[in-house]
Amino acid sequence: MHDAERVAAQAVERHRREPSQLLQVLVETQDAIGYLPAAALTRIAGLLELPRSRVEGVAGFYSFLHTEPVGRFRILFSDNIIDRMLGSRALMERLCRRLGVSPGQVSPGGEASVDITSCTGMGDQGPAILVNGVAVTRLDEARVERIAALVHAGTPLAAWPAEFFRVDDNIRRRGALLGADFVPGSALQAAMKRGRNGWLEEMRVSGLRGRGGAGFTTAVKWGACRDAPGADKVVVCNADEGEPGTFKDRVLLASQADRVIEGMTLAAWATGARQGLLYLRGEYRYLLKHLRAVLAVRRAAGLLGARILGESGFDFDIDIHLGAGAYVCGEETALLESLEGKRGTPRIRPPFPVTHGYLGRPTVVNNVETLAKTTLIALQGGAAFAATGTPQSTGTKLLSISGDCAYSGVYEYPFGVTIEHVLEDCGAHDPQVVQVGGASGVTIASHEFHRRIAFEDVPTAGAFMVFDGRRDPFEMARNFVHFFAHESCGFCTPCRVGTALLKGYMDKLASGKGAKMDLADIEWLDRLLKNASHCGLGSSAPNPVIDTLLKFRPAYERRLVSLDFKPAFDLDAALETARRMTGRDDPAAHLDRREEV
Amino acid sequence: MSDSIPMPRVRVATTSLAGCFGCHMSFLDMDERLLDLAKVVEFDRSPLTDIKHCGPCDIGLIEGGVCNAENVHVLREFRRNCKTLVAVGACAINGGLPAQRNHLDLGDCLQQVYVKRDGVEDGGVPDDPELPLLLDRVHPIHEVVRVDYFIPGCPPSGDAIWTFLTDLIGGRTPRLPHPLLHFD
Ligand SMILES: Cc1cc2nc3c(=O)[nH]c(=O)nc-3n(C[C@H](O)[C@H](O)[C@H](O)COP(=O)(O)O)c2cc1C
Ligand code: SF4
Ligand code: FES
Numbered sequence: 001m002h003d004a005e006r007v008a009a010q011a012v013e014r015h016r017r018e019p020s021q022l023l024q025v026l027v028e029t030q031d032a033i034g035y036l037p038a039a040a041l042t043r044i045a046g047l048l049e050l051p052r053s054r055v056e057g058v059a060g061f062y063s064f065l066h067t068e069p070v071g072r073f074r075i076l077f078s079d080n081i082i083d084r085m086l087g088s089r090a091l092m093e094r095l096c097r098r099l100g101v102s103p104g105q106v107s108p109g110g111e112a113s114v115d116i117t118s119c120t121g122m123g124d125q126g127p128a129i130l131v132n133g134v135a136v137t138r139l140d141e142a143r144v145e146r147i148a149a150l151v152h153a154g155t156p157l158a159a160w161p162a163e164f165f166r167v168d169d170n171i172r173r174r175g176a177l178l179g180a181d182f183v184p185g186s187a188l189q190a191a192m193k194r195g196r197n198g199w200l201e202e203m204r205v206s207g208l209r210g211r212g213g214a215g216f217t218t219a220v221k222w223g224a225c226r227d228a229p230g231a232d233k234v235v236v237c238n239a240d241e242g243e244p245g246t247f248k249d250r251v252l253l254a255s256q257a258d259r260v261i262e263g264m265t266l267a268a269w270a271t272g273a274r275q276g277l278l279y280l281r282g283e284y285r286y287l288l289k290h291l292r293a294v295l296a297v298r299r300a301a302g303l304l305g306a307r308i309l310g311e312s313g314f315d316f317d318i319d320i321h322l323g324a325g326a327y328v329c330g331e332e333t334a335l336l337e338s339l340e341g342k343r344g345t346p347r348i349r350p351p352f353p354v355t356h357g358y359l360g361r362p363t364v365v366n367n368v369e370t371l372a373k374t375t376l377i378a379l380q381g382g383a384a385f386a387a388t389g390t391p392q393s394t395g396t397k398l399l400s401i402s403g404d405c406a407y408s409g410v411y412e413y414p415f416g417v418t419i420e421h422v423l424e425d426c427g428a429h430d431p432q433v434v435q436v437g438g439a440s441g442v443t444i445a446s447h448e449f450h451r452r453i454a455f456e457d458v459p460t461a462g463a464f465m466v467f468d469g470r471r472d473p474f475e476m477a478r479n480f481v482h483f484f485a486h487e488s489c490g491f492c493t494p495c496r497v498g499t500a501l502l503k504g505y506m507d508k509l510a511s512g513k514g515a516k517m518d519l520a521d522i523e524w525l526d527r528l529l530k531n532a533s534h535c536g537l538g539s540s541a542p543n544p545v546i547d548t549l550l551k552f553r554p555a556y557e558r559r560l561v562s563l564d565f566k567p568a569f570d571l572d573a574a575l576e577t578a579r580r581m582t583g584r585d586d587p588a589a590h591l592d593r594r595e596e597v
Numbered sequence: 598m599s600d601s602i603p604m605p606r607v608r609v610a611t612t613s614l615a616g617c618f619g620c621h622m623s624f625l626d627m628d629e630r631l632l633d634l635a636k637v638v639e640f641d642r643s644p645l646t647d648i649k650h651c652g653p654c655d656i657g658l659i660e661g662g663v664c665n666a667e668n669v670h671v672l673r674e675f676r677r678n679c680k681t682l683v684a685v686g687a688c689a690i691n692g693g694l695p696a697q698r699n700h701l702d703l704g705d706c707l708q709q710v711y712v713k714r715d716g717v718e719d720g721g722v723p724d725d726p727e728l729p730l731l732l733d734r735v736h737p738i739h740e741v742v743r744v745d746y747f748i749p750g751c752p753p754s755g756d757a758i759w760t761f762l763t764d765l766i767g768g769r770t771p772r773l774p775h776p777l778l779h780f781d
Contacts, residue, residue: 517743565743567736574732575666577703582724589730591669 007032008040012047019048020359022058022341026065027282027322031133035066054342061343061489063117063325064133064282071106071113073151076130080119080244081479082402082465088127091144092116098148112151118327118483119244120283123402123465124170124409132157134286136164165286169251170409173425175396176376176388177256178412184258185303187378191266192311200226200270205382207394208374212238212330212367213437213461213536215393218374221364224354226271228362233273235264235316236339236358236365240281240323240330243438244483245463248398249368251410253280253287256372257294261318263371265303266378267364268316276318277358279335282325291320327487328537332365334489345491346535369398369462389415393454401426403466413453420449422464430468433552438463439480440540443473443547473552474559477544478506484541495538498529502545508568515562523549607766608654610641610679614668615695615735616661618644619752620686624658626755634759637766641678651678656765658685659744660752662692663736667729676742681765684744685758687751687780689737696735703733746771749780 011028015021025044030036036059045055059065077083077092092103096114101107104115122128125137131147134157143164150160171178191199203219210216225233237260241249252260264276280288295318298304308314321339323329329338333347336358357363373395377385386394393415399422402408406427413422423431434444436453437460444451444458451458467476485499505522508514526542526549533539549556571591579589613621621644627634642651651657657679663669676682687693698706712720738744748761757777764771 515743567741569736569740571669571732571741574734575730577733578707578730581704581707581722582730584724584726584730586726588666588726591666 004029004033004037004040005043008043009047012044017047018341019050020339020341022048022050022055023062023324023338024321024341026055026059026062027324030065034072035069038067041067058341058343061326062282062323065324069106069110071101071111072154073112073157074130074132075112075114075147075151076117076120077114078118078120078122078126078128078130079116079479080123080126080483081476082123082245083119083126083128084479085403085471086127088139091127091139091141094141095144095148098145099151111154117283117325118242118487119246121241121247121250121281122167123245123247123400125168126402130283131160133282134165135167135283137167167250167254167286169255171251171255171412172401172407172409173411173413175412175414176385177259177372177396177398178410180376182256182259182375184262184298185301185309187259187262187375188265188269188303188309191269191378192309192314196226196269196272199266199378202377202382203270203374206377206385207382207391208370208377208385209393209455210367211369211373211397211461213243213440213459215455215459218366218370221354221366222267222270224352225273225362225364228355230362231272232275232361233268233271234358234361234363235267235271235273235276236332236335236353236363237264237276237278237318237368237371238330238332238335238365239284239368240279240327240335241284241368242281242327242330242487243440243461243463244480245400245402245435245438245465246461247400247402248410248462250284250287252368252372252398253284253291257291258298259372259375260368261294261298262303263366263374264318265308265316266374267366267371269314271362271364273364274315274317275358276316277339278318278320279323279329279339280320281323281330285322288320288322295320326489327483328489328535331535331537334535335365336363343489345489346537348534367461390452390454390456392456397453397460398462399453399460399464400462401464401466404428404431404468404471405466415454416452418450418452419444419458422453423449423466426466428466428468431466432469433467433471433473433476435465435467435476435544436460436463438465439483440536440543443477443544443551445551472555473548474506474509474555477548478510480544481506481541484537488537488541489535492532492534492538494528494532495534495541498525498533498538499541501525502529502542504568506545509556509559511568512559512561513566513568514556514560515564515566516560517565519549519556519560606639607637607656608641608652609638609643609656609658610651610654610675611643611645611658612651612660612671612675613644614659614661614671614689614738615664615692616686616688617694618660620660620689620758623686623750623752623755624758627759628755630755630759634762638762651675654679655681656762657682659683659689659738660685661688662695663732663738663741664695665729665731669732669741672738672742681745682742683746683748683761683765684738685748686753687749690739690747690749692735692737693751696737699734703731707731748773749778751781753777 008029011025045052106113127139208218306315329344334344338344353363399411485503488499490496529542642648657675761771
């Protein structure tokens with residue numbers, strides 16, 4: 001048997017030949033071999049009794065899985081607009097020069113490859129890269145030079161300076177959640193004292209709404225799952241945090257893991273679930289060891305496992321699943337598909353996960369921050385929780401602040417805080433644009449800085465990117481459009497084709513070949529994406545374009561060269577090959593560039 | 598006797614660029630409805646009239662994509678003269694069959710056909726100035742000029758063209774019903 005096949009077989013056995021573990025098997029096989037050779041895929045398919053095409057389909061779906069050899073050092077530059085503003089593109093060019101490789105290629109000796117990847121969630125300490133899947137922060141020229149030397153020397157990652165991998169929490173403002181000490185188990189004890197129903201009632205009183213984006217009332221979700229037929233309920237923690245510019249879940253997982261996991265256990269207490277799954281984005285795999293350690297300590301303390309805190313009938317434990325570079329897997333039904341070892345294609349809803357979720361079982365999916373917040377409700381009661389924030393948006397919100405400000409990092413505010421207040425706190429000197437809620441969020445112009453962070457005004461999953469007068473809102477929108485075109489899962493045509501077309505138009509404008517006609521087409525595409533997409537990715541993909549076209553239209557108009565139409569390519573240059581082949585240079589061998597209609 | 602002013606007839610021009618004339622054949626497939634059409638339409642430049650240059654028109658129908666310099670000139674002439682320009686058929690909309698050469702290098706293609714091909718002696722790439730030069734790639738027409746409407750199909754059926762034109766001439770936004778809307 002080949003080495004690759006043996007490694008693959010071992011991974012399958014570690015996961016007890018469970019087809020639902022396919023993604024984890026592929027991740028582990030690749031970890032050992034560097035990529036996924038065809039023989040390994042065939043072996044995995046055979047052992048899991050899955051069609052070969054299904055295994056290949058999954059391997060082909062995730063950006064971090066490779067079916068072709070990649071460099072021994074695979075270096076990916078986070079390509080969010082914030083990393084770019086910090087100079088990531090110039091650093092990438094420098095590294096490519098040093099390694100003798102062009103972006104997207106493997107160096108001739110197979111030693112390294114360099115490419116870009118979607119936001120890695122390090123906006124407060126970028127520019128950031130991933131080296132063989134592990135985050136490296138605060139890149140500068142000196143660090144690039146040292147990395148090039150380490151790669152040339154073939155130094156294994158484990159021997160690289162630890163400083164490279166340092167990820168800071170950068171907590172800048174503490175509120176109810178980040179400001180209080182937490183004794184593991186204390187929230188659980190308080191909730192168990194209230195009984196399962198009493199606990200859910202407390203959740204209802206709190207008015208807690210989901211922090212992952214959609215803002216659904218958590219108690220309603222939990223109640224629906226509890227009441228759904230089926231005894232084998234599941235609690236899922238959504239730690240995919242793929243929205244560009246968001247990194248507050250990373251900080252919670254790093255510094256408040258006990259609260260997050262206790263929150264999952266509290267959800268199990270309310271719903272009767274016995275199984276928990278934490279879906280960790282591949283970019284945060286460096287947190288895996290820490291999270292596993294926290295789980296182990298909690299098991300030893302009787303806070304996980306059978307008969308939690310001695311309560312008979314309260315059994316609950318948690319597994320961690322790794323994602324592999326797919327933003328769409330943050331969408332809860334795509335996430336469930338991914339947990340089941342499939343491509344991350346969003347499901348048709350209804351049925352909703354609360355009745356038909358993981359493997360068809362009733363499932364609660366909650367964001368990391370939502371779950372952490374439930375520990376506050378257990379400890380202080382729902383009414384105390386609801387006393388902060390606004391009536392429709394109770395409690396506090398964590399913001400991930402990055403961009404043109406003096407103090408990037410995580411800030412905790414009561415809901416209802418104004419954008420100008422936040423800007424002042426983070427030391428933004430000349431803010432012109434704030435992108436709230438990430439690429440799919442809302443673009444806020446300076447005349448709107450009085451608006452408030454709240455579900456009823458400016459909702460957000462947590463990103464807060466600041467742009468000053470040097471920045472170009474068009475380039476921000478173009479960066480986000482590239483992100484969506486890259487991350488579209490390809491399942492539905494409006495999004496697959498629409499995001500690609502939108503990207504084409506934005507690039508055409510950027511290259512100085514835009515015409516008024518293109519703006520009309522862009523607006524038409526925006527409507528198409530919004531109305532015809534299958535999931536939230538496609539329907540929010542045009543948001544940055546819609547907002548910037550409305551609020552920063554001159555940033556588009558000044559790129560236009562014609563009031564009517566202009567081809568995206570140079571017609572006369574397109575005749576060059578034929579001119580050369582025929583040796584002609586007569587007037588008919590040219591096309592007048594000015595005579596465009 | 599009616600005292601309303603007679604509506605002037607709609608002026609239509611048609612042309613085939615890098616296409617196979619399949620779309621024009623489909624146009625003729627409207628059969629006897631062509632006679633109805635002739636009551637409201639008069640033709641300007643078109644293979645049907647043999648008029649060589651387009652004058653001011655209401656509607657221009659374009660078959661085929663853009664593969665050479667002459668296609669560009671003709672297309673621009675149509676755009677300048679037609680109030681409404683319609684891409685008819687797969688080649689006009691996507692480049693179609695001619696665009697299959699887009700993944701080949703034009704230089705290699707010309708070499709292969711005019712110089713290296715078996716049986717060719719003393720070959721050479723034709724360089725007569727009468728011949729239009731080829732573009733390095735075949736483009737759908739909307740990449741070269743602004744286009745107002747698209748009728749998909751390879752070719753679109755006579756029914757589809759008829760439905761589209763009667764809508765357009767009748768002042769209704771053209772909308773092909775599902776059975777007439779196909780891309781092959
Ligand atoms: C394209 C897309 C990406 C998403 N990404 C995330 C994510 O990374 N983390 C998250 O918690 N929710 C994400 N969501 C929202 C989830 O679908 C879901 O609403 C959320 O996890 C529910 O948890 P909550 O009620 O606690 O907010 C995403 C939604 C969409 C449409
Ligand atoms: S909208 Fe985009 S991401 Fe969502 S299902 Fe369709 S193709 Fe996939
Ligand atoms: S010319 Fe009509 S379909 Fe190609």
